[in-house]
Each structure stands twice: as C-alpha cells, then as structure tokens.
Amino acid sequence: MLKIFNTLSNKKEVFKTDSNLVKIYGCGPTVYDHPHIGNFRTFIFYDLLIRTLHLNNYDTQSAINITDIDDKIISRSIAEKKNMQDITLKYEKSFIDASRKLKILKNEFYPRATDHVEDMIAFIQKLVDKNYAYVVNGNVYFDIKNYTNYGKFVNLKTLDDDIENDLDKKNKNDFVLWKAWKSEDGNIFWESAWGKGRPAWHTECAVISQKILGNKIDIHCGGIDLKFPHHENECAQIESITNKNFANYWLHSEHLNIEDEKMSKSLGNSLSIEDMLKKYSSNIIRMFLLSSHYRSKISLSKSKLEESKKMINRISRFAEKFSTNEFDFTKNDLSDKHQSFIDAINDDLNTPKALGIFFEFISDTNKALTKRKDLKKINQESIIFLNLFNSIFQVVDIQNSDDKVFPQEINELLLSRQQARDNKDWILSDKIRDKLFNLGWIVEDSLDGQKLLKKK
C-alpha cells in the first residue's frame, strides 16, 4: 500500500486511483541558464516517484514542462543579441542531457510553452469571459476576489492587501495571466485580442498540463517554493473553469541548501549539474540526493558526497560477489526482508529508511557468506534484493562479463604475480601489486585467489 504526503491536506494519504495509469505533471526548468544541482534534487524526486509507482505495478504517463517564455529569457536574449530560441534550446538540451546522465527515466512529454501559446490565449479569454479575469492596459489579471476557493496552499490572512506601486491591479495578490508588450521586449511577442504580449508563467503550466495530460491529473509535483503562489495560481485558473480538483495529489520536494542557504541562481550560490558531474559520478549524486528524505532540507557538502561514494563502494563490492547474468526477479520470490524495503519506499518514499534496511541486509549476508552455508539461497536472495534496490536507487552499475576481461598486459602481470605468490616471493608480489596500482588497478587477495578492481 503506497502512501504519499499530500500538500493539499498536509497529511500522508493512501494513494488511490481509478485507473492503473497514473498521470503526473512536474514543473520543469526555466531554460535561461544551466540547471543546478538543486533543480535536480526535484527532478530526481520526480524520478523516485515514478519508479515507486512502477514498483507498485502502476503504469505512468508523465510530463515535465520546459518554460521557454520568461522575463529572464527575454532580457538575456536582448542583452546577448541572440534569438530567444538559441538560448532556450541550448539550456533545454543541457537539462535533457543531465537528466539522461543521472539515469532519470524518460518522461513521455517535455512540452514547451512556446508550442502552446494559442491555447493559452484561448484559455485566458475564457477566464475573461467568465469574469475571473480583467484587462488593464493590455495586461490581463486574475481577480482572486471573484474566486472563492483562493487559498488552498496559503493562509489568506497572511497576505497583506497593500497595492503599493502596482496600480493596475485591483488586489495585491491578483496575478498576471498575460503580460503586455514593452519596448524592452524587442521583437518577442504574440498577438492577442488584448494587443501584443506574452503569456505569464502561472498560465503556461496550467494550460500545458491540461492540454497534455487531460483534465484528470493524479499527481502534480514541484519544488516547495512553487507551492505558493505558483501552484495556488494554477489551481485558481483551472478550477474556476472546471469546478473540479485540478490534481488529486500535490507533492512538493524540499530545497537543497548550500551553507545553510537555499541554492538559487539569483542568490549566486548555485552549482551547475554539469560541473558537478565532472567531479562526481551520477551514482554518487543520486546516492547523495536519495540518502535524505525528499521533504527534508539537505545541505550540499564535500564530505557528504565522499560518504555517498563510500556507500556505493560498499554496495558495489557486495554486488560483485554474485553472478550478475541472473539479474531478474519476479515478485513471487520476495522475502520479508525485501518486503520491508518496499514498505519503507511505500511509506512516502522513505529512501533513507529503505537504505538502512538494505545495508542491514548486506551486513547480515556478508556474515552468512563467511560461513559458506546455504550459498544458493543467499545468492538468490541477494540478487533479488540488489535488483529491487537498484530499481529505485539506480546507483549500482552491475558489472557484466565484458568488464572482467582485462588487457593483455594486465593479465600477464597477474599471472607473474601468482607465480611469485606460489614461490612465496612476497617482495616481487608486492612490487607487481604496486605496478598494477599505478596502472589503475587494485588487486586484492581472497580465498578464491587474486581479485582485480578498476580504480575509480
């Protein structure tokens, strides 16, 4: 039984659908710059969610939107004297590339805002017709006073009512649906009944999600900072028209901090995922992100990344003990240990707890292995667990037999080292070990003879 924390109710709820196909919409990147590791905390969380649904035998259909209409993109395009597309396509590619490298399952849809502007205009017109929106100087605003359900994610009392400088708006928290063209926007605009302009962010997501996934979305997710006002405003637009829940479950992931501060491009403390991947493998980054719960803040630190690396080493060494061509499991073979791992994941995606259970299993199994009894059973149970674990975490590269073929030179060194060992010539044996190390190989002596590992 899968439970997830629904931000609408602020409670863990049992996940229910009337269809086996779960539709998920995740707010994606604004493509004006390279995505950073904090952005990817959220995208890895989406991936975790989808993998967990698959573990529970659901099929999924998911979309992550590409926000390619935005003030920052426009100002950058003007400043750099480039076409808007030259910028957006570059950073969209950067996002997709990093997603692939981080082994994020491919979503069915990556819709761009620019491909749906006509629908947005039609949608805004509907809101205007129904009196939920008003037009001032070519801008269109949503009128929150005309929509009684405003305040799903926020306590309205906390919002103050001063209109301050923005005299166009009736209420301070009215939000813009359509932004009128200004001279700074250059030649970037779309024609509409209200004049030249462009759709605003909240409308982009609202329209795209409905267009791509239909009006029955099971899960809508995003980073915690989008809860208010972005998701509030999406709900207001859609639900004022449909009178139905826009999405049944809203999931929000916490931030990644750096030195106790939120990582963000505007704070200037961001670290691009591209640069991170130069220093740390995708496995390490995944492990780092998944070893805390998605609703807790985490801090980026070198020591934590090093720790993640060591965790992966421990798991990889464990995995190497088993014959890998049998990596296939059926649910019928699950033992209590496997089940408690699944239970942890199904308890609101509790990856740290699940990780603890898996490590406990590794430790127990290593103990059992030293006794060299029940090897067949241990082998099977371990292979199943490794596969189960990896179906969620995806941090172990299972070695296939090709990796066990070593270069000729290395094989010769191994052979002569074995001869030296047979002759109890420890000095020569150690010399060859050092030589192998310098060539990038670690040799270890076990009961079953020499074992060679590639230095990482």
Next chain:
RNA sequence: GGCGUCGUACCCAAGUGGUUUAAGGGAUCGGUUUGCAAAACCGCUAUUCGUCGGUUCGAAUCCGACCGACGCCUCCA
C-alpha cells in the same frame, strides 16, 4: 511583520506515544582474518533526542514558552 518547517552521537540520517534503555551509513580506536595489505567480520563511541516546563501509568514522539537554523509571503526546483 505574517505564516510555516526543522533542531537526534564526532559527521550524515531514520524513528513521531510503549516490541527503540534510539535503525542505518561515514569516521576514530581496538580486535579477528591476511605473508603484508585490501575487503569482510567482531567490539567500543547518545540511559539520551536544542532548553525549560506541562499532559500521561509511560514522551525523542503530544502541548506551551524560550533559544537557534532555514523557507514562503517578489523571480525561483
């Protein structure tokens, strides 16, 4: 200012009323094993969960106050 989240060992991090006199990982030190290493294993490291009160037969877990960190209320994953 308003609203909210969090504070668990040297570090990271689960647990959110009794089966926990607090999982798991990292680190340190000692030991087993090994020709020596490495890996693996064993042992040590929180009678205590920010502080102080309260509720309860019983609290890290509920309530209150205080202290500290962070987030949202403006663009943001």
